[in-house]
Amino acid sequence: MIALKITGLGSFMSRLFSGNTFDSFLLAEGTLQMGVTWQVDGKLNRDFYEKDVWEDPSQRPYDYMSWSEVRPALRELIRGKKAPVSFRFVLHLKPELMQSLLQKEGDSELLSCVGAFVLTIRYKEGQVSLLSGISMKSFTMNKNADILWDKVIRRFLQAKEIAFETL
Numbered sequence: 001m002i003a004l005k006i007t008g009l010g011s012f013m014s015r016l017f018s019g020n021t022f023d024s025f026l027l028a029e030g031t032l033q034m035g036v037t038w039q040v041d042g043k044l045n046r047d048f049y050e051k052d053v054w055e056d057p058s059q060r061p062y063d064y065m066s067w068s069e070v071r072p073a074l075r076e077l078i079r080g081k082k083a084p085v086s087f088r089f090v091l092h093l094k095p096e097l098m099q100s101l102l103q104k105e106g107d108s109e110l111l112s113c114v115g116a117f118v119l120t121i122r123y124k125e126g127q128v129s130l131l132s133g134i135s136m137k138s139f140t141m142n143k144n145a146d147i148l149w150d151k152v153i154r155r156f157l158q159a160k161e162i163a164f165e166t167l
Contacts, residue, residue, distance in 0.1 A: 001134075002131070011162070013128075029042055090118060
């Protein structure tokens with residue numbers, strides 16, 4: 001697990017809410033504090049979908065809403081002259097990307113233990129911080145997934161030219 005501070009706030013916010021930079025993630029949950037507090041549960045609601053859509057992985061491939069789908073609604077909520085008081089979004093890397101990263105590691109134990117690669121984005125008092133983490137399906141002493149995810153997050157931010165420093 002690593003904690004990072006984003007040093008280019010304007011550029012980061014633009015990429016988060018207007019660009020496709022984070023479209024490889026799903027929104028697990030979020031809180032947006034403005035004039036009112038908006039809480040978003042990213043878990044898809046089974047009752048909303050027709051049975052054939054719910055059961056067809058090609059039409060509904062994830063349990064959580066993709067960031068690309070929820071991003072426009074969040075952008076509309078924060079649009080205006082006044083910045084939010086705070087926000088916190090818990091993102092999960094899309095499962096197929098997580099599996100691909102773990103397969104490249106060649107550690108079969110990790111494939112069965114890791115539930116999600118998590119990235120928490122927090123904004124408060126004009127600063128953004130990122131926190132990497134792992135959601136485990138079962139206990140293991142193996143820390144290779146944590147080490148891998150921390151490296152991937154740093155490389156991802158560098159590749160997207162997002163300036164950061166370690167907290």
